[in-house]
Amino acid sequence: MAVIAVYPGSFDPITNGHLDIIDRGLRCFDELIVLVGYNPAKKFLFTVDERIDMIKTVIGDEPRLSVDTSDGLIVDYVQQKGARVILRGLRAMSDFEYEFQMALINRRLNRDVETVFLMTGSKWFYCNSSIIKEASSLGGTVTGMVPDYVFRKLKEKYPKLKNNNS
Ligand code: ADP
Numbered sequence: 001m002a003v004i005a006v007y008p009g010s011f012d013p014i015t016n017g018h019l020d021i022i023d024r025g026l027r028c029f030d031e032l033i034v035l036v037g038y039n040p041a042k043k044f045l046f047t048v049d050e051r052i053d054m055i056k057t058v059i060g061d062e063p064r065l066s067v068d069t070s071d072g073l074i075v076d077y078v079q080q081k082g083a084r085v086i087l088r089g090l091r092a093m094s095d096f097e098y099e100f101q102m103a104l105i106n107r108r109l110n111r112d113v114e115t116v117f118l119m120t121g122s123k124w125f126y127c128n129s130s131i132i133k134e135a136s137s138l139g140g141t142v143t144g145m146v147p148d149y150v151f152r153k154l155k156e157k158y159p160k161l162k163n164n165n166s
Helices: 014-026 048-059 074-080 093-109 127-137 148-157
Strands: 003-010 030-036 065-070 085-090 114-119
Touching: 003 014, 014 030, 014 048, 014 085, 014 114, 030 048, 030 074, 048 065, 048 085, 048 148, 065 074, 074 085, 074 093, 085 093, 093 114, 127 148
Parallel strands: 003 030, 003 085, 030 065, 085 114
Antiparallel strands: none
């Protein structure tokens, strides 16, 4: 039976760190669904449609990979799709407490769904959407942290952002 995993997150915007988790997730699971979630506690720079557009553009054509959105509970979505795994990435210790709580809550909500963590690649340890947005808004550089398409979308929001190669 095919093992389907769901990779939920804000992806505001998708970064090279997320892409690394997606690539490695595809080596572990038969199918992967990137799920752009709606988190009422967060303010987003990009709309859900913009975030989905960026993800679809940068992942290209891979039949085992799809992108979706949901405003409900992740475990409910996972079950609806006949999936069994929630995939998450772990960077620093600071991620751990939140991720641990989420995994325990999701387990309590549905014991048939397992959360699986992949450690970040060392190159992506400091790569996170919040830092990228902050650096962009202050006219910094985000070289090497986001794909070119995402860089262009950030530049539309923050014209002061320094060019990727400068
Ligand atoms: P959320 O808003 O749910 O934290 P994010 O879009 O920030 O969503 O991240 C989604 C998932 O990807 C989370 O599990 C996060 O830890 C992971 N992730 C984000 N950036 C990286 C990175 N550089 N390396 C590994 N995992 C990452």
